[in-house]
């Protein structure tokens with residue numbers, strides 16, 4: 603079963619490498635005031651990717667749904683239950699998790715951060731995260747008041763999600779919406795967008811079978827732990843790319859010689 607899923611993930615990656623389809627980004631918002639920038643982020647990402655958006659109940663207080671791009675499907679907790687009626691119906695959080703190549707949570711609230719670190723899954727967003735395949739890129743951009751950011755729980759939770767393979771886009775210091783001055787404001791949408799655009803850039807580098815300058819990539823990840831993890835991601839992706847290239851070259855040989863039969867990639871990978 604695990605083997606089948608890995609093979610299907612490889613096929614999906616191959617489609618992105620080969621330019622057969624655009625990357626699929628699952629963009630999620632939780633209940634920070636920074637969710638007022640969510641529509642802007644959706645617009646940025648939908649310029650180069652297929653985007654589906656997920657919002658927690660609390661984030662709906664801040665998101666201007668009318669300004670979301672028309673081609674972005676927007677999901678809330680209500681959709682999780684309205685799309686499921688009987689045994690055999692698809693389950694939305696599993697479908698979205700399978701659909702996505704990359705996940706981005708911006709903003710990430712203190713509450714959702716704590717839930718992810720603890721493995722809790724009581725809404726659409728946290729169910730997707732609980733089912734996530736951590737070999738796929740996953741970025742979070744926390745946003746909270748400085749007092750929450752400096753609370754010891756934050757560091758504990760960040761260390762746990764770092765171990766899972768989730769990449770941090772650190773908050774910045776500025777005057778916060780509540781009037782306080784300090785760290786905790788969500789990184790600017792342009793930075794979040796370019797961080798993730800770098801992920802797309804990495805995919806493209808694999809497509810052309812070039813080595814990636816890990817040092818460049820490390821600087822935008824913002825922490826030594828994230829840089830170490832990125833290295834692991836790259837190795838994993840590189841291995842997958844190698845297997846696909848090897849399959850493709852065998853396919854070319856097989857086409858030249860009709861006596862050879864080449865099996866489906868799913869059984870070769």
Ligand SMILES: Cc1cc2nc3c(=O)[nH]c(=O)nc-3n(C[C@H](O)[C@H](O)[C@H](O)COP(=O)(O)O)c2cc1C
Pocket residue numbers: 631632633634635636658659660661710711712713714715745746747750
């Ligand atoms: C006006 C207002 C602004 C808030 N801003 C933040 C924030 O910036 N960051 C944060 O972590 N929580 C913030 N909260 C608290 C969260 O909304 C609350 O913890 C909520 O339960 C988060 O739910 P969620 O994680 O499911 O989205 C705010 C609450 C209010 C009422």
